[in-house]
Amino acid sequence: MAGIIGKKIGMTSVFSVEGKNIPCTVIEAGPCVVTQVKTKEKEGYDALQLAYGEKKEKRATKAEFGHFKKAGTTPKRQVVEFKDTYQDEFQLGEVVTVDIFQEMDYVDVVGVSKGKGFQGVVKRYNFRGVNDQTHGQHNRLRAPGSIGASSWPSRVFKGMRMAGRTGNDNVTIENLMVMKVIPEKNLLVVKGSVPGAKGSYLIIRKQWN
Structure with a gap:
């Protein structure tokens, strides 16, 4: 069997x-x-x-x-x-x-x-975050950062690691x-x-x- x-x-x-x-x-x-x-x-x-x-x-x-x-x-x-x-x-x-x-x-x-449930990038993908508040950073410790490219292609690529539903997968x-x-x-x-x-x-x- x-x-x-x-x-x-x-x-x-x-x-x-x-x-x-x-x-x-x-x-x-x-x-x-x-x-x-x-x-x-x-x-x-x-x-x-x-x-x-x-x-x-x-x-x-x-x-x-x-x-x-x-x-x-x-x-x-x-x-x-x-x-x-x-x-x-x-x-x-x-x-x-x-x-x-x-x-x-x-x-x-x-x-x-x-x-x-819905989780941010730190928990979902183990992003590090900013870790400090220097250089004018405020309330950005768990932010994903930049997600797009330059003026080309002027869009976000598919598969970009961003916040979303986590777990409940086979x-x-x-x-x-x-x-x-x-x-x-x-x-x-x-x-x-x-x-x-x-x-x-x-x-x-x-x-x-």
Whole structure:
């Protein structure tokens, strides 16, 4: 199986064999239900569709309710396709758990970063600012400075680093090592940090050697 859907629980730390304290993230990975098996003959490509997280039936549309009913499960919150996987190993309605991972595996974690709203250039792009008030500077400590060129081209180039909405983007953190797998609690402990706040949904993709 190529991956699984999970939820960020929080951060902790574990000690390595050498005695180093390693910061880690605890993820509730699964259990996920196979809600659709896609094939080249029918859909044009091979993929497995997994669903995770309980959802109230009254909040699900009729189309969603019927789709999950075919898999013999209740409505779910998150639905994700995994293309680089083995379709023959799983059947419709089968449950995928954290057991697909082992310690020392490497994974890529995809999540939505924390939204920080409208921010200036100092916070958004780490601009330094003026840092003092000499030479007639006043209230310019966090200003972006000049944004245009000269009389040509008389416009601001696209991509200019300016103030704007920050965060709330899809972020992928690659090459995170699996430190521990706790199958009885569906927990996955990975080295380092992952995007998103506590309780946010994540996609954990397994790297193949």
